Amino acid sequence: MNVISIIDLKEEFEELIDSALELKISGGYKESLKGKTMGLIFEKASTRTRVSFEVAMNHLGGIALYLSPKEMQLGRGETLADTARVLSRYLDGVVIRAKRHSDVVDFAKYSSIPVINGLTDKEHPSQILADIMTVKEFKGSFNAILAYVGDGNNVCNSLLLGSAIVGLNIRVATPEGYEPDSDILSKAEEIADTTGSKILLTRNPEEAVSHADFVYTDVWVSMGQEEEMEKRLRDFKPYQINRELLSLAPHARVMHCLPAHRGQEITDEVIDSNMSIVFDQAENRLHAQKALLKRLLG
Ligand code: CP
Ligand code: NVA
Numbered sequence: 001m002n003v004i005s006i007i008d009l010k011e012e013f014e015e016l017i018d019s020a021l022e023l024k025i026s027g028g029y030k031e032s033l034k035g036k037t038m039g040l041i042f043e044k045a046s047t048r049t050r051v052s053f054e055v056a057m058n059h060l061g062g063i064a065l066y067l068s069p070k071e072m073q074l075g076r077g078e079t080l081a082d083t084a085r086v087l088s089r090y091l092d093g094v095v096i097r098a099k100r101h102s103d104v105v106d107f108a109k110y111s112s113i114p115v116i117n118g119l120t121d122k123e124h125p126s127q128i129l130a131d132i133m134t135v136k137e138f139k140g141s142f143n144a145i146l147a148y149v150g151d152g153n154n155v156c157n158s159l160l161l162g163s164a165i166v167g168l169n170i171r172v173a174t175p176e177g178y179e180p181d182s183d184i185l186s187k188a189e190e191i192a193d194t195t196g197s198k199i200l201l202t203r204n205p206e207e208a209v210s211h212a213d214f215v216y217t218d219v220w221v222s223m224g225q226e227e228e229m230e231k232r233l234r235d236f237k238p239y240q241i242n243r244e245l246l247s248l249a250p251h252a253r254v255m256h257c258l259p260a261h262r263g264q265e266i267t268d269e270v271i272d273s274n275m276s277i278v279f280d281q282a283e284n285r286l287h288a289q290k291a292l293l294k295r296l297l298g
Contacts, residue, residue, distance in 0.1 A: 001296060002108045002115045006125040006161045007187065012295065013165050017133045020284070020291035024137075028290050033062035036092040036297050041067045042118065043098050044223045048258060049118050049126065052285040053095050056293055059286075065091070084110035092297050095126075099224055114296040121154060121224065122181060127257050128158040130288035132166055134281045135214060138253055142168040147212035147249070149173045149205045150239050150265050151232075152180035155218045155257050160188040160199065167195040173208035174201075175235045205239050210248045216255040217241045217265045233264065241266045246275065253277045 003009060009016060038057050040050055050066065057064040069075050074083050084107045087094060094111065097118035098104050108115040117125055135144060146163060148156055152174045160180055163170040172180060179185075179201065192199050202208055209215055220236040221229050246252060254266075254276045262268050271278060 002111075003125050003292070003296070004104055004108055004115065004117045005123050006128050006158045006165070007191075009125065009129065009292075010165050010191070013129075013132070013162070016129060016288070016291045016295060017136055017166075019294070020129070020133045020288040021137060023290045024284070024287040027059070028287075028294075029059055031061035032294055032298050033057065033060040036060075036062035037090070038062060038064045038293070038297070039067050039087055039091045039094045040064055040118070041069060041072075041094060041096045041098075043069050043096075043103075044119070046097055046118070048282055048285050049095070049097065052289055053118070053126075053293075056286055056289045060290060060293060062092075062293075062297070080106050081110040083107075085112075088112040093293070116292070116296070119154060121222075122184075123158045123161075124154045124257070125158050125162075126285070126289055126292065127155060128162040129292060130284040131159065131216070131255065131257070131281060132162045132168070133288050134255065134277065134284050135168060137280070137284070138277060139213060142166045144213040145169045145171065145211065146214040146216060146255075147171045147173065147208040147252075148216045149208055149241060149245075150217045150236060151220055151222065152178050153218060153222050156180045157184045159216065160184060161191065164188040164191040164195060164197045164199065167192075167197045169198040169200075171200040171202065171208040171212065173203065173205040173239065175239065176203060178235065205245055206248055209245055209252070212249045212252050214255055215241060215246065215249055215252045218257055219259070219261050220265050221261070236265065240264070241270055243267065243269055246270060255281050258282055 101120035
């Protein structure tokens with residue numbers, strides 16, 4: 001089984017979340033993945049994804065190998081397909097963070113071991129597994145409203161799908177031209193029809209945030225978009241999560257996948273306030289991934 005999109009986890013999503021919440025309490029220092037080796041191929045920077053997968057493997061009795069594409073023959077022109085075929089003979093699974101979503105799809109095509117998308121330009125499924133777990137941890141159920149304000153990016157795409165799968169209501173506020181992927185949106189709407197999740201897209205951050213239970217944002221300039229920085233900072237300015245916007249949702253919990261660009265999408269005051277659960281959310285990457293690794297490699 002591969003996890004390229006969060007949809008790949010649709011059937012076991014809630015079970016994984018409950019298992020992650022349990023592992024958070026029990027620690028999961030078992031030997032359940034003893035003798036297993038996970039490869040971590042990262043074509044872009046990472047703090048949380050890389051470290052939480054490495055530590056999760058360690059806690060479960062397996063090991064993780066960090067594989068920088070630049071130091072592999074991949075960086076000298078060996079094909080992705082041949083790399084996938086060879087690594088499948090050694091490893092029990094691979095996490096891959098790639099610049100292009102299609103590279104992860106291709107890698108999985110030639111792999112005979114589970115492949116987990118560790119972030120692409122299109123989706124970030126392991127992040128959203130932890131995020132939806134965090135919603136359940138703080139709210140006790142999915143009977144809630146999550147407002148996402150900012151860029152309709154990889155995180156937003158997976159969040160739409162994840163929310164639809166569990167029946168969480170989601171409102172997304174983006175500037176014009178920065179909407180989430182239209183195919184993903186249609187898919188999320190289709191799933192939402194069966195789970196009762198309500199999806200709202202708006203240009204108005206106030207409309208999204210008003211009386212929300214969770215307010216989520218992500219960076220305005222994702223990895224690889226640095227040359228668009230100036231335009232993006234201008235276009236997203238009215239979409240900052242600050243005290244004034246949060247006055248419309250005084251009981252909301254504030255989420256961010258991190259890394260944050262403090263002073264851009266979120267103010268210092270908000271991210272450091274008692275409304276913020278961003279570090280609990282970051283911690284939950286570890287627990288959610290343990291649940292996922294046990295499911296895929298156990
Ligand atoms: N949230 C997240 O994926 O962080 P990293 O880029 O540090 O892995
Ligand atoms: N949208 C961000 C998420 C980082 C975890 C990016 O792709 O850079």
